[in-house]
Amino acid sequence: MSEGPLTTETLQREHPPQASVPERRRRLPPLRRALRILLLPAGAIFLALLVGAAIMIASSPLVRGSVNPMLPLTAYGALVAGSVGSFNAIVSTLVQATPLVLAGLAVGVGFKAGLFNIGAQGQFLMGGLAAAAMGIATAGLPPIAAIPISVAAGMVAGMAYGFVPGFLKAYTGAHEVVTTIMLNYVAIQVVAYVASGPLRGETATFARTETITTATLPVIAGREGHIGILFAAIAVPVIAWLLFRSTLGFEIRTVGANPDAARYAGMRPRVLIMLTMSVAGLLAGLAGATEILGQVGHMPAAYATAVGFDAIAVALLGRAHPVGILFAGLLFGAMRAGAGLMQIQAGIPVQMVNVLQAVILFFLAAELIVRYVFRVRGAGVEVAEMQTITRSYGEQAAK
Amino acid sequence: MTADGRNPAAVLEMRGITKRYPGVVANDDIDLTVRSGEIHALLGENGAGKSTLMNILYGLAAPDAGEILLDGTPVDIDGPNDAIRRGISMVHQHFMLVPSLSVAENILLGDEPMANLVLLDRRAAARRIRELGASFGWEVNPDSAVGSLSVGWQQRIEILKALYRKARVLVLDEPTASLTPQETREIFDVLRRLRSEGYAIIFISHKLYEVLEVADRITVIRRGRVVGSRRPSETDEDDLAELMVGREVQLTVDRGESHPGEPMLTVTGLHVQDDRGRGVVHDVSLEVRVGEIFGIAGVAGNGQDELVEALLGLRSVSSGKVNLGGRAVTGASPRRLHQLGVGFVPADRHRYGIVLSFPLTDNLCLNDYYHAPFARGMVRDDDAIRSYADTLITQYDVRTHSSAAFAGTLSGGNQQKVVVAREFDGELRLLVLDQPTRGLDVGSIEFIHRQVIAKRDSGVAILLVSAELDEVLELSDRIGVMFRGRIVQVLDARKTNREEVGLLMATGGRATEAAS
Numbered sequence: 001m002s003e004g005p006l007t008t009e010t011l012q013r014e015h016p017p018q019a020s021v022p023e024r025r026r027r028l029p030p031l032r033r034a035l036r037i038l039l040l041p042a043g044a045i046f047l048a049l050l051v052g053a054a055i056m057i058a059s060s061p062l063v064r065g066s067v068n069p070m071l072p073l074t075a076y077g078a079l080v081a082g083s084v085g086s087f088n089a090i091v092s093t094l095v096q097a098t099p100l101v102l103a104g105l106a107v108g109v110g111f112k113a114g115l116f117n118i119g120a121q122g123q124f125l126m127g128g129l130a131a132a133a134m135g136i137a138t139a140g141l142p143p144i145a146a147i148p149i150s151v152a153a154g155m156v157a158g159m160a161y162g163f164v165p166g167f168l169k170a171y172t173g174a175h176e177v178v179t180t181i182m183l184n185y186v187a188i189q190v191v192a193y194v195a196s197g198p199l200r201g202e203t204a205t206f207a208r209t210e211t212i213t214t215a216t217l218p219v220i221a222g223r224e225g226h227i228g229i230l231f232a233a234i235a236v237p238v239i240a241w242l243l244f245r246s247t248l249g250f251e252i253r254t255v256g257a258n259p260d261a262a263r264y265a266g267m268r269p270r271v272l273i274m275l276t277m278s279v280a281g282l283l284a285g286l287a288g289a290t291e292i293l294g295q296v297g298h299m300p301a302a303y304a305t306a307v308g309f310d311a312i313a314v315a316l317l318g319r320a321h322p323v324g325i326l327f328a329g330l331l332f333g334a335m336r337a338g339a340g341l342m343q344i345q346a347g348i349p350v351q352m353v354n355v356l357q358a359v360i361l362f363f364l365a366a367e368l369i370v371r372y373v374f375r376v377r378g379a380g381v382e383v384a385e386m387q388t389i390t391r392s393y394g395e396q397a398a399k
Numbered sequence: 400m401t402a403d404g405r406n407p408a409a410v411l412e413m414r415g416i417t418k419r420y421p422g423v424v425a426n427d428d429i430d431l432t433v434r435s436g437e438i439h440a441l442l443g444e445n446g447a448g449k450s451t452l453m454n455i456l457y458g459l460a461a462p463d464a465g466e467i468l469l470d471g472t473p474v475d476i477d478g479p480n481d482a483i484r485r486g487i488s489m490v491h492q493h494f495m496l497v498p499s500l501s502v503a504e505n506i507l508l509g510d511e512p513m514a515n516l517v518l519l520d521r522r523a524a525a526r527r528i529r530e531l532g533a534s535f536g537w538e539v540n541p542d543s544a545v546g547s548l549s550v551g552w553q554q555r556i557e558i559l560k561a562l563y564r565k566a567r568v569l570v571l572d573e574p575t576a577s578l579t580p581q582e583t584r585e586i587f588d589v590l591r592r593l594r595s596e597g598y599a600i601i602f603i604s605h606k607l608y609e610v611l612e613v614a615d616r617i618t619v620i621r622r623g624r625v626v627g628s629r630r631p632s633e634t635d636e637d638d639l640a641e642l643m644v645g646r647e648v649q650l651t652v653d654r655g656e657s658h659p660g661e662p663m664l665t666v667t668g669l670h671v672q673d674d675r676g677r678g679v680v681h682d683v684s685l686e687v688r689v690g691e692i693f694g695i696a697g698v699a700g701n702g703q704d705e706l707v708e709a710l711l712g713l714r715s716v717s718s719g720k721v722n723l724g725g726r727a728v729t730g731a732s733p734r735r736l737h738q739l740g741v742g743f744v745p746a747d748r749h750r751y752g753i754v755l756s757f758p759l760t761d762n763l764c765l766n767d768y769y770h771a772p773f774a775r776g777m778v779r780d781d782d783a784i785r786s787y788a789d790t791l792i793t794q795y796d797v798r799t800h801s802s803a804a805f806a807g808t809l810s811g812g813n814q815q816k817v818v819v820a821r822e823f824d825g826e827l828r829l830l831v832l833d834q835p836t837r838g839l840d841v842g843s844i845e846f847i848h849r850q851v852i853a854k855r856d857s858g859v860a861i862l863l864v865s866a867e868l869d870e871v872l873e874l875s876d877r878i879g880v881m882f883r884g885r886i887v888q889v890l891d892a893r894k895t896n897r898e899e900v901g902l903l904m905a906t907g908g909r910a911t912e913a914a915s
Contacts (some may be wrong), residue, residue, distance in 0.1 A: 246777045247769050250761070257754045264713060264743070264751040265765045266734025 041317050041324075043370040044363035045331070049076065051359045056348060063347060075346035082341030083334035091222035094229045095295065097333025099124070099307045101232040102287035104314030104325040105239050106162075106280040110176075111320035112243055113276040114256035119165055119180025120284040121308025122187035123158040127285025128292040129191050130157030132299035133199060135215030135292075146215040151231075151289050158285015159278045161187065166277025170270035176277070184308070195301035207301035217294035228290035232329070235283060240322040242279075252276050284308060313361045332357060408434040409471070410599040411456075411487075411568050416465035418451050425451040426462070427623040433568065433599045438590055440602045440614035444643055444840035446798075446810035448623040449603055453570055457489055458482045469568075480509075488561030489570040492838075494553050498546030503528055505545050506560045531559055535589060550699070551582035558589065569593065570601045575609055576838060580868060580901050587613045605643070605840045607636040619643055644842045652848040655856075657876050659691035663860030664710075664829050669719030671702070671709040678717070679705045681884040687829070687860040692851070694875030694892065695864045698904050702884035703864045704746065707833050710862070711743050712736050713751070724828055737766050740828035744818055744835045746864070748811075752818040755807035759799060760788040762806050763821050795820035796846065812843035819847055823854060830854055833864045848874060868897055868904070882907035 053072035060068040083093045103120045110117030131154030138146035165179040196207035204210070217226040243249035254262040255272045262269055287307060292299055314332055318324030335357070339350035363370050411433045418426040426448045433439045443449045454460040456467065458476035466473050469485055476482050482489075496505050503525050525541040532539030537555060545553060554574060561569055571590075575583045590600055590613055604610050610617055611631045619627045619642040627642045640648040664687040671680035680702040687693040697703050708714035710721060712733040721729045723739055731739075745751035753762050764773045764784050772783040788802040797816045799809055806814060819835070832851065836844040851874060855861055865871045871878055875892040880903040887907045890900065902908070 245779055247774045247779055248777060250768055250779060254754060254757070254761075254765070257756045258750075260750045261752065261754050261765065264711070264733050264745075265768070266732060266737060 037319070039374060040367060040370055041319070041328070041364070043374045044317070044360050044367075047363050047370060047373065048356050048359035052352065052356045055355065056346075056352070071346060071348075075342050075348045075352070078342040078345035079335065079338035081345075082338030084338075085341075088222045089337060091225040092337040093330065093334040094221075095224050095226065095333075096336040097329045098228050098232045098294075099287040099291045100310055100314050100332050101326055101329030102235055102290065103284045103307050103311030104318060104329050105235055105322060106158075106282075106284035106287070107311045107315035108318065108320040108322065108325050109239060109243070109252070109276060109283065110280045111315060112249075112256050113252045113272060114259070115166075115169070115273065115276060115280075116177050117162070117165075117180060117277065117280050118177055118312065119162065119183050119308070120280070120287075120311045121306070122180065122184040123161045123281040123284035124288040124291075124305070124308040124311075125184075125187040125191050125303065126161040127154035127158035127281075127288030128296075128303070129194060129288075129299050130154050130285070131215075131289030132209050132212060132292050133194070135212035136199065136210045138215055139210075139213050141214060143214045143216075143218065147217065147293070150212075150215040150293055151286070154285045154289025154292070155282045156285070158288060159282040162277040162279070162281015162284065163274060166274035169277070170273045191299065191303055192301045195299050195303075199299070200301075201298065204298070209299045211298050212293060215293055216297065217290065224295070226290075226294035228294040231286060231290055232326075235286070236322050236326045239283070243322065248275075284311070287311075310357065313357055316364050317360060408436075410435045410469065412468040412471075413452070413456065414466050414468065416452060416455060416462050416467075418448075418455060418460060418462050424623050426455070426465075429465070429620065429623070429625050431618060431625070433601055435567075435599050436594050436597045437615045438594050438600045438602055438613055440604060440610040440617040441620065442605060442607075442610055442617055442639060442643055443620035444605065444842055445812040445838075447620045447643075447840075449620055450572075451623075452620070453489065453572065453601070453603065456482065456487060456570065483509075483564050483566070486565060486567035487570070488564055488566030488568070490554070490557040490561060490572065490574060492573040492576055494557055496545045496553055496556060499544065501542050501544055502539060502548075502556055503541035505556060506541075506563050508560075527563065528559065531562055535592065549582075551578055551585065554578070554582075554586060555589070566598070568599045568601065570603070572603045573605075573838070574602070575604065575606065580897070581905060583609070607639050607841070610639070611636065621645055640841050643840070648841055648845055651873055652845065652852060654692075654852055654874055654876075657691055657855060659876065660689035660858070662686045663689045663724055664862065665720075665722040666710070667720045667722075669706070669709065669721065670717040671705045671714060672717055673705055679884050680709065683719070683881075683884075683886050685879055685886060685889075687862050689860050690855055690858050691877070692855055692861040692863055692875045694871035694878040695862070695881050695886070696868060696871045696878050696900050696904055697864075697866070697881035699866045701881045703833070703881055706881075707743075707746075707831055707862075707864055710831060711741065734766075740826050742822035742825075742827050742830045744815075744822050744830070744832045746833040746837060748814055748818050753806050753814055756805060758805055759792065759797070759802045759809075759817060760784050762817055763788040763791050763802075765821060767825075791820040791824060795823075795850075812839045815839055815843060815847070819850060823850060827854065827859045830859050830861045831864075832861065834866060835863070836865075836867070836870060868900060872897065872900065880904055880908070 056072045056075055057067065057069055060066070060071050082089055084090055103124055106120045106123065107117050131150045134150040134153035135146065138149050141149070161183065165174075165176045165183060168174040168179050169176050195209050199209045201208055201210040217228050219226050221229075243253065251262065251267045251272055254265065254267060255269045259269050291305070291307065310332060314325055314328045317331070318326070318328035335353045339353045342348050342352065343350050409432050413429060413431040416426050416429040417424070429448070429452055431441070431452070441449050441452070451460065455462050456476070458478040458481050467476060468474065474485060476485065476487075497508070500508070503521065506528055507524050528539055528541045539559065545556060548556065558569070574586055578586065590602065593600060602610070602614060611634070614631055617629045617631065617634065617639065618625055619629070619639065621643060629639070666686070667684045669680060669683040670678060673679045683706060685693065695703055695706070705714060709716050712731050712735070716730050719729070720727065723736075723741070726739070728736060728739065743751070749755060754765070761768070761784070764787060767773055768779070773780055773787070785802055791797070792799060792802055795816050797809070797813050797820065799813065806817060809817070815835070822830070830851075835851070836847055839847070851861060851863070863871060863874055872892060872895070878890045878892050878895065878900060879886040880888050880890070880900060882904065888903055
């Protein structure tokens with residue numbers, strides 16, 4: 001061994017790097033990597049379509065009186081035609097996808113921080129309610145003022161509604177799954193009270209607010225393509241940038257992946273938990289505002305929507321990645337957009353779409369089945385992605 | 400040295416076992432023969448292929464080539480249950496016990512004796528466990544909760560579990576990793592006894608002196624190949640280490656002269672509580688000087704973890720003072736301490752040290768991600784992060800195919816090198832090392848020890864906590880023995896020995912009697 005002072009350099013001379021062990025393993029080229037990541041969700045979707053087809057065939061005697069093995073083809077054909085078959089169909093897909101993508105991001109951001117945000121539904125409702133309230137209050141203002149105010153109100157309301165479970169988790173250790181579920185019920189009741197009480201529209205035939213006028217989102221494409229589509233289109237890259245390019249996103253991901261290491265690295269898990277839940281709430285609130293201002297036009301007291309829950313499916317199918325969530329949202333949006341035509345042409349009720357969505361989720365959860373059917377081996381990337389997601393189920397509050 | 404297949408006493412034979420993973424040959428034509436009444440040591444660095452070989456034996460992985468023979472008959476082992484049924488049992492390094500269940504329940508788990516269709520036959524089980532324990536002279540209480548037992552006892556329970564399932568081939572994966580010298584001696588007695596009763600034992604370790612002491616035959620694996628097989632009488636530590644690493648290795652680091660200067664870390668009257676609010680560090684005062692290694696020896700669970708966490712701002716201090724280079728840092732945040740030049744190698748690298756699901760790039764700048772050159776404002780600079788990571792990876796000889804590899808895909812030794820690289824780099828004043836070489840192979844240990852000495856010589860104050868007595872003795876200048884949350888004595892490392900420190904670790908010496 002060498003004489004003289006020991007330094008990193010002398011050590012390095014004595015311990016030459018042995019690059020041959022393990023044999024150099026190249027990172028997979030991007031395309032192969034993408035395919036690998038896509039295999040599992042694609043497999044789940046394919047299997048779900050098969051299950052859907054089986055259900056259609058099996059139920060056809062009940063509806064039509066005879067077994068019709070071609071029914072699934074007709075149905076899926078109509079589903080495709082209704083979602084991407086024309087310009088208006090595509091616009092309709094985008095409109096349907098918009099709240100799903102935004103709320104999906106709300107769930108996905110939570111996953112990255114190791115939080116399971118089941119409260120997107122409540123945040124969505126509160127965002128929608130606030131947007132409706134501001135939309136009505138600003139009826140005297142021109143759209144250029146009314147729209148930003150109403151949209152911002154929805155975002156702030158959602159953010160505040162997301163902050164609450166974040167705060168509870170950070171300072172009392174209350175699990176966000178429990179608190180967000182409870183807050184969903186609170187949101188439903190608040191909407192019911194406000195829209196049938198203080199803000200009830202005078203002219204409406206059923207319990208709802210006044211119709212939103214100047215704050216209505218302008219249509220920029222086709223019959224119903226409102227400007228909210230752009231919100232989702234902007235939110236995806238913004239959230240992707242936040243998560244993967246900014247120091248804040250790095251902190252969020254570190255807290256999600258290893259809260260202890262995050263603490264040692266000088267990050268503040270409590271602050272980050274509250275912040276992440278607020279960002280999530282903001283996104284879900286924006287989804288609600290977009291939907292109310294762009295699609296519904298008022299806030300019903302009994303608002304029948306499941307966007308906030310479907311968002312969980314979207315986030316899971318998209319593997320909590322913003323781009324994945326975009327595609328998952330588009331897929332679910334397309335199914336919703338095409339469901340009407342499917343019902344007309346094949347006589348399959350629109351609810352079939354919910355069945356498909358549920359089966360996709362089932363196969364994602366039971367991914368072993370998909371792996372077995374398609375002989376997919378577990379890839380490191382997926383494992384890493386899913387670790388963060390599954391942590392949220394059992395992990396106790398960060399210190 | 401391929402074993403004769405017709406040897407009647409060979410209980411287990413593995414022939415020509417080959418296992419390839421993408422880009423790596425984990426096992427390359429490995430032969431291993433274990434006879435009845437033999438302790439066969441399997442020696443190798445981390446990542447050499449020991450675990451792969453044992454996973455194949457245990458049915459957790461299928462070999463690409465080769466065959467396994469039990470009593471001379473080729474068998475196809477289909478999963479751990481099948482392995483257990485065939486009499487192969489494994490005692491893992493991290494015990495596979497359920498802390499909240501009783502001893503009996505843990506032993507029965509997976510093979511419950513049924514009184515009838517619905518109910519367990521607890522009484523029969525308890526009786527068998529007592530008898531089994533008694534045959535080793537152990538008084539086993541089948542009803543005590545495993546979580547309340549010491550590590551040494553938990554290990555005995557693991558062994559009983561294997562015997563209860565009528566194992567004939569017993570694989571022990573680094574059984575001494577977390578034991579005190581006394582407990583290690585006891586476990587060796589158990590192994591010798593099992594040998595005399597005709598069990599075939601595979602003993603995995605990288606502690607050379609242990610292997611030499613207890614094994615009948617030693618098979619050394621390097622990079623997936625068997626590179627030698629020895630009897631203890633034909634070999635010594637240097638020979639084994641060279642076989643393992645493939646080059647000459649300095650087993651004991653030459654710590655050389657140290658030239659301690661001014662005090663860097665001064666701790667006075669420190670009290671710390673654990674998560675449940677019980678005081679676990681009592682009135683600890685110590686001083687680590689510049690250019691000095693202060694070792695803390697103690698059996699795990701005597702307050703060392705909490706002391707270290709308190710010093711690093713990860714746990715709040717109940718009372719007392721901490722000074723760093725004349726600056727009061729009691730209760731300072733981890734980030735503040737890092738900025739002041741405190742580095743930390745944690746005992747459990749998966750907890751504080753590394754984010755397994757992150758690439759090496761992110762792990763290597765984990766403390767410094769927020770400032771230049773790694774970030775400008777809020778924007779991370781991937782190029783700067785990558786080139787810094789690449790530099791550290793070369794400098795600290797982290798074996799990986801790319802800085803983009805996920806930390807979780809690296810071997811334990813390489814993960815530790817990642818932590819060491821990050822914490823040793825930059826302007827340092829104090830290094831806190833908590834069991835810095837736990838679970839590492841000789842090559843990595845040598846490397847890290849030499850880095851530690853190099854840091855000492857460059858004027859860093861080093862606080863070394865280790866349950867590994869030899870490590871503390873070899874590296875430290877002074878040793879504080881910690882017992883039940885107190886530093887019971889401070890010894891000059893060059894004037895003490897294993898026995899003295901070991902005794903203090905186990906009993907606390909006179910100092911506790913006087914204090915209590």
